[in-house]
Amino acid sequence: MTRTALITGASAGIGTAFAELLAAEGYDVVLVARRAERLNDLAEALVDRYGISALPLPADLAHPAAPAAICGQLAESGIEIDALINNAGLSGSTAFTETPWEKIAAELQIQVNSATELTHRLAPAMRERGWGRIVNLSSIAAFQPPAESLLYTGIKTYVLNMSQALNMELSPHGVHVTALCPGFTRSEFHDVMETREAANRLPGLLWGDADQVARAGWSAVMRGKPVCVPRTVNKFLAASMRPVPLATQYAMSARIKVL
Numbered sequence: 001m002t003r004t005a006l007i008t009g010a011s012a013g014i015g016t017a018f019a020e021l022l023a024a025e026g027y028d029v030v031l032v033a034r035r036a037e038r039l040n041d042l043a044e045a046l047v048d049r050y051g052i053s054a055l056p057l058p059a060d061l062a063h064p065a066a067p068a069a070i071c072g073q074l075a076e077s078g079i080e081i082d083a084l085i086n087n088a089g090l091s092g093s094t095a096f097t098e099t100p101w102e103k104i105a106a107e108l109q110i111q112v113n114s115a116t117e118l119t120h121r122l123a124p125a126m127r128e129r130g131w132g133r134i135v136n137l138s139s140i141a142a143f144q145p146p147a148e149s150l151l152y153t154g155i156k157t158y159v160l161n162m163s164q165a166l167n168m169e170l171s172p173h174g175v176h177v178t179a180l181c182p183g184f185t186r187s188e189f190h191d192v193m194e195t196r197e198a199a200n201r202l203p204g205l206l207w208g209d210a211d212q213v214a215r216a217g218w219s220a221v222m223r224g225k226p227v228c229v230p231r232t233v234n235k236f237l238a239a240s241m242r243p244v245p246l247a248t249q250y251a252m253s254a255r256i257k258v259l
C-alpha cells in the first residue's frame with residue numbers, strides 16, 4: 001500500500017529534505033509552499049528519482065483560507081494524507097512595537113493557525129484508519145528564555161506543547177505526533193530573517209544540516225517519540241536551560257544576542 005505525505009514549506013531547507021526523505025521511502029508526496037516553480041521542479045525530480053507521485057500545491061499559508069482550500073483540492077483529487085509535516089515557518093527579527101501588524105499576523109497564521117487547522121482537518125481520518133504520522137516543526141528556542149526574535153519563542157513553545165498533548169490523545173489510535181526541535185540549521189531561514197551576517201558568526205559546532213534534521217524527526221515520529229531534539233549539542237542546550245532560575249535566564253537572554 002502506498003502512503004501519502006503532505007509537507008508544508010517544501011520549497012526550501014528542512015521541508016525539501018523531508019520531501020526527499022519521504023519520497024525515497026516510497027511515499028507519494030504533496031508539496032505546499034508559495035514558490036510554485038520550485039515545487040514543480042522538486043516534484044519532477046522526485047518522480048524521476050523514486051518513481052512516486054508528487055503533487056505540487058502552491059499556497060500561501062499566511063492566508064486564513066489556505067488550509068481549507070488545500071484540503072478541498074486533496075478531496076477533489078481523492079488523496080488521503082497519512083503523514084503530515086507542518087514545517088513552513090519563519091521568524092521576525094525586528095522589535096514587536098516596530099513591526100507592522102501584517103507581518104506579525106502572518107507569522108502567527110502560518111505557524112500556529114494554519115498548522116493547527118491542517119492538523120485538525122487531516123488527523124481525524126488518520127485516527128479512523130488507525131495509522132498516521134504528524135511532525136510539527138518547533139525549535140530549541142522553545143526550551144530557551146524568551147529572546148528578542150519577536151513571537152518566535154512563544155510560537156515554538158505552543159507547537160511543542162500542542163504536539164505533546166495531541167500525541168497523548170492520538171497515540172493510542174495509531175497516530176503519532178512529534179514536535180521536532182532543531183537548533184541552527186543550514187537553510188534559507190536566516191536569509192529570510194535578514195540575520196545571515198550575525199548567524200555566520202556563530203561557531204560551526206552549532207550548525208546542523210536540513211537532511212539530518214528531517215531524518216531525526218522522521219525516525220522519532222516512527223518510534224512514537226513526542227519530542228525530538230536533533231544533535232547532541234542541541235540536546236545539551238535544551239536540557240541546560242531547564243534547571244536555571246528564570247531571573248538568570250532573562251539575564252542571559254539579554255546578554256547573549258545572536259540575532
Ligand SMILES: NC(=O)c1ccc[n+]([C@@H]2O[C@H](COP(=O)([O-])OP(=O)(O)OC[C@H]3O[C@@H](n4cnc5c(N)ncnc54)[C@H](OP(=O)(O)O)[C@@H]3O)[C@@H](O)[C@H]2O)c1
Binds near residue numbers: 008015138
Ligand atoms: N533553520 C533553522 O535554524 C531552524 C531552527 C529551528 C527551527 N526551524 C524551523 O524549521 C522550519 C523550516 O525552516 P527552514 O530552516 O527550512 O527555513 P527556510 O529554508 O526558510 O524554509 C521555509 C519554508 O517555509 C515556507 N513558507 C514561508 N512562508 C510561507 C507561507 N506564507 N506560505 C507557505 N509556505 C511558506 C517557504 O516557502 P515559500 O517561501 O516558497 O513560501 C519555505 O519552503 C520552520 O518552521 C522553522 O521555524 C528552523
